[in-house]
Amino acid sequence: MNQEWQKAMLEYINKTMHFQGMADLLFCSHYPFSAQAKEYVTQKGLQLSTEIIEKAEKRVADAIVLGKIRKVAQLPEAQEEELAIYAASRMIVSACANRYIMNRYCIAEAKRAGEYLASDSSAHPEYIGQVASEFGIKFESTKEGVLVPVVDYLVFSPRSYDYKLSNRRLKAGKVLISSHEKIRILEEAIRKRMESSLPVKAQFPQEVAEAARRIVKLMPKIEISATKVDQKNYPPCIKKLLEDLALNINVPHTGRVALAIYLSSIGMKPEQIIDIFRSAPDFSEKVTRYQVEYISSKKYAMPSCSTMDGYGLCVAECGCGNPLRYKDEIHGARLRRLEKRD
Amino acid sequence: MLAQQQTPEEKYVKDAFMSYYKNRSFSVPEVHQREFGFGGWERKIEFRHIKIGTNQELSAKLAVEAPFYISYSVSYYQFPDARPMPKKAWLGADLVFDLDAKTHECGKFTCERCLQEVKREALRLIEDFLVADFGLSKKEMVVNFSGSRGYHVHVISNEVKRLDREARREIADYVAGVGVSFERLFWKEGKKLFGPNFSSGGYGEKFAKAFCSKLNEDAFALFFSRKLKLNEEKERLIGYIQKGEWGGVGVVGFERKLEEKFKQMLPELSVNIDANVTADITKLIRMPESLHGGSGLAAKKVSQLDSFDPLKDAVVFRGGEAKIRMSETVPAFQLDDQTFGPFEAGETALLPQSAAIFLLCKKAAVLA
Ligand code: SF4
Numbered sequence: 001m002n003q004e005w006q007k008a009m010l011e012y013i014n015k016t017m018h019f020q021g022m023a024d025l026l027f028c029s030h031y032p033f034s035a036q037a038k039e040y041v042t043q044k045g046l047q048l049s050t051e052i053i054e055k056a057e058k059r060v061a062d063a064i065v066l067g068k069i070r071k072v073a074q075l076p077e078a079q080e081e082e083l084a085i086y087a088a089s090r091m092i093v094s095a096c097a098n099r100y101i102m103n104r105y106c107i108a109e110a111k112r113a114g115e116y117l118a119s120d121s122s123a124h125p126e127y128i129g130q131v132a133s134e135f136g137i138k139f140e141s142t143k144e145g146v147l148v149p150v151v152d153y154l155v156f157s158p159r160s161y162d163y164k165l166s167n168r169r170l171k172a173g174k175v176l177i178s179s180h181e182k183i184r185i186l187e188e189a190i191r192k193r194m195e196s197s198l199p200v201k202a203q204f205p206q207e208v209a210e211a212a213r214r215i216v217k218l219m220p221k222i223e224i225s226a227t228k229v230d231q232k233n234y235p236p237c238i239k240k241l242l243e244d245l246a247l248n249i250n251v252p253h254t255g256r257v258a259l260a261i262y263l264s265s266i267g268m269k270p271e272q273i274i275d276i277f278r279s280a281p282d283f284s285e286k287v288t289r290y291q292v293e294y295i296s297s298k299k300y301a302m303p304s305c306s307t308m309d310g311y312g313l314c315v316a317e318c319g320c321g322n323p324l325r326y327k328d329e330i331h332g333a334r335l336r337r338l339e340k341r342d
Numbered sequence: 343m344l345a346q347q348q349t350p351e352e353k354y355v356k357d358a359f360m361s362y363y364k365n366r367s368f369s370v371p372e373v374h375q376r377e378f379g380f381g382g383w384e385r386k387i388e389f390r391h392i393k394i395g396t397n398q399e400l401s402a403k404l405a406v407e408a409p410f411y412i413s414y415s416v417s418y419y420q421f422p423d424a425r426p427m428p429k430k431a432w433l434g435a436d437l438v439f440d441l442d443a444k445t446h447e448c449g450k451f452t453c454e455r456c457l458q459e460v461k462r463e464a465l466r467l468i469e470d471f472l473v474a475d476f477g478l479s480k481k482e483m484v485v486n487f488s489g490s491r492g493y494h495v496h497v498i499s500n501e502v503k504r505l506d507r508e509a510r511r512e513i514a515d516y517v518a519g520v521g522v523s524f525e526r527l528f529w530k531e532g533k534k535l536f537g538p539n540f541s542s543g544g545y546g547e548k549f550a551k552a553f554c555s556k557l558n559e560d561a562f563a564l565f566f567s568r569k570l571k572l573n574e575e576k577e578r579l580i581g582y583i584q585k586g587e588w589g590g591v592g593v594v595g596f597e598r599k600l601e602e603k604f605k606q607m608l609p610e611l612s613v614n615i616d617a618n619v620t621a622d623i624t625k626l627i628r629m630p631e632s633l634h635g636g637s638g639l640a641a642k643k644v645s646q647l648d649s650f651d652p653l654k655d656a657v658v659f660r661g662g663e664a665k666i667r668m669s670e671t672v673p674a675f676q677l678d679d680q681t682f683g684p685f686e687a688g689e690t691a692l693l694p695q696s697a698a699i700f701l702l703c704k705k706a707a708v709l710a
């Protein structure tokens with residue numbers, strides 16, 4: 001079994017490698033997604049064991065159930081083991097072949113790394129720069145704060161109102177951020193990297209597959225209450241958003257806001273709306289409640305179809321002008337006619 | 343598809359367009375990765391999802407077909423002709439800004455004043471936003487007249503190419519001033535109001551500068567306080583603002599008044615762009631140097647924007663005259679340093695080719 005595992009492991013490690021020099025085991029254990037960590041794993045030819053797979057299953061289970069991964073002791077053996085556990089975790093997650101699990105796992109891994117970034121900021125400040133260079137982000141420290149190139153800022157900043165570019169100090173291609181925001185941006189970069197590197201494509205050993213089966217059972221059972229509501233008059237864009245949520249596909253911030261506005265405009269109560277968002281991999285009760293209640297109380301206007309289109313949320317040409325004006329008898333019927341003609 | 347009967351007007355304009363496209367070579371960056379769209383006399387985009395392999399092929403096609411509208415995708419695709427959209431395999435996109443003259447009584451006969459105004463907006467977009475804020479270089483920009491009522495700015499660089507829709511929406515919102523909030527730019531420490539200074543960057547800096555220069559207007563200064571009529575008091579306030587201490591000069595109700603002015607001034611600080619064009623990576627945009635079928639003017643590339651005069655520099659047809667009859671009331675308009683009209687509906691006139699084509703394209707006249 002060991003051989004089988006090693007082959008699988010080497011296969012995916014070899015895909016993304018360019019590193020020379022001595023590995024820093026502590027760094028690697030904190031940031032196991034880094035090129036340096038991968039290099040270390042390759043050189044050492046780390047072994048998989050039943051024990052490692054068990055620990056990996058625990059790591060993934062924590063990510064799915066608790067939404068976070070626990071940090072480990074600092075002993076060198078533990079650090080090395082941590083790398084093997086990480087690699088095995090990725091295999092288990094891949095073997096689950098489930099988007100919700102994959103996304104939720106990536107979020108938890110990114111959070112874990114974020115915690116290390118925060119503590120390393122004082123203990124090993126050089127680590128922060130090393131992680132940043134993984135993503136090619138050039139931060140600059142100034143006495144007012146940290147400067148980040150605007151393109152990196154746009155690519156990696158969390159999509160939340162706090163990061164709205166319109167209110168940021170942008171000058172000469174750089175955005176001024178705080179050191180806390182710098183870590184959040186790196187966390188987001190890590191999440192994106194992890195998401196795009198999964199699933200690992202390989203033959204998994206039996207034990208990994210079994211662990212995966214148990215993990216899938218841990219998924220929260222969610223009833224999509226929206227599916228119970230009469231959906232006939234929902235426009236295609238809203239149906240698509242609901243489906244994506246139900247399929248645990250990560251819906252972008254703009255999509256969530258549009259959906260929340262739509263549902264609250266048709267009279268759905270905040271409590272029901274929150275339930276719908278429960279199936280999002282990065283669901284946080286606190287944040288969602290705050291946002292949904294805010295949207296409901298503000299009575300935001302539903303974005304028009306052309307605005308929806310600009311956000312990439314429009315999926316059909318209904319000709320209704322605004323999703324709220326969509327009527328199945330009129331626009332839906334027209335769409336179905338058009339489809340037939342195609 | 344059945345070829346529809348061409349009207350004499352359509353044929354006349356088509357022949358003129360033919361003469362423009364004949365023997366002209368075009369050079370579209372990464373032409374083979376763009377989706378093209380072509381429009382006819384009646385519709386701006388009749389065909390899209392078209393792939394063109396090389397610039398030679400493009401130039402040859404245009405020489406033969408001389409379409410009334412030619413546009414291409416701001417995006418680069420691996421398979422530009424694949425459908426539906428996701429099958430095209432997106433590779434990136436230029437960052438594009440579309441500025442149009444505001445609606446004005448001149449309507450479809452865009453007047454000089456409107457064109458002046460939109461040019462000023464374009465200059466502000468380039469200088470104050472793209473260069474000053476986003477740190478882009480003018481070398482990465484292609485600016486062209488839209489052929490009708492405005493300008494397009496294309497930023498072509500590897501850096502911006504990879505930006506997704508949401509990132510582009512953030513840029514569009516920034517330029518258009520969407521989401522700029524007083525509470526985020528100003529804050530309180532104790533009772534004292536703090537805010538941006540002249541080097542803060544972003545809208546804070548724009549507002550601080552505009553505010554201080556507006557203090558020279560008496561009405562503006564008096565709105566805040568009578569004592570700001572005095573020059574020393576103005577100077578004192580400006581001195582504080584330079585340090586970001588907006589509450590430095592004790593003025594009753596200052597914060598509330600400031601917020602009011604802030605909201606009023608925001609539209610002047612931002613640029614009126616069509617944000618959807620910037621955010622929508624599936625958009626097709628007029629090909630620079632092509633002709634606009636609704637005006638007969640060229641979507642000219644512009645190297646010196648401040649001295650560019652679209653009503654002269656974008657005129658291409660200077661071959662003789664044509665006699666036309668107005669099918670509606672036409673206000674006086676300018677073209678090539680000459681003023682024409684106003685004309686009543688039914689009136690006939692012998693006009694230089696450019697002016698005749700201008701009115702035929704606007705469907706405001708027929709051949710007489
Ligand atoms: S046209 Fe409007 S209602 Fe229809 S899918 Fe697009 S955004 Fe939704």
Ligand SMILES: [Zn+2]
Nearest residue numbers: 446448453456
């Ligand atoms: Zn006008």
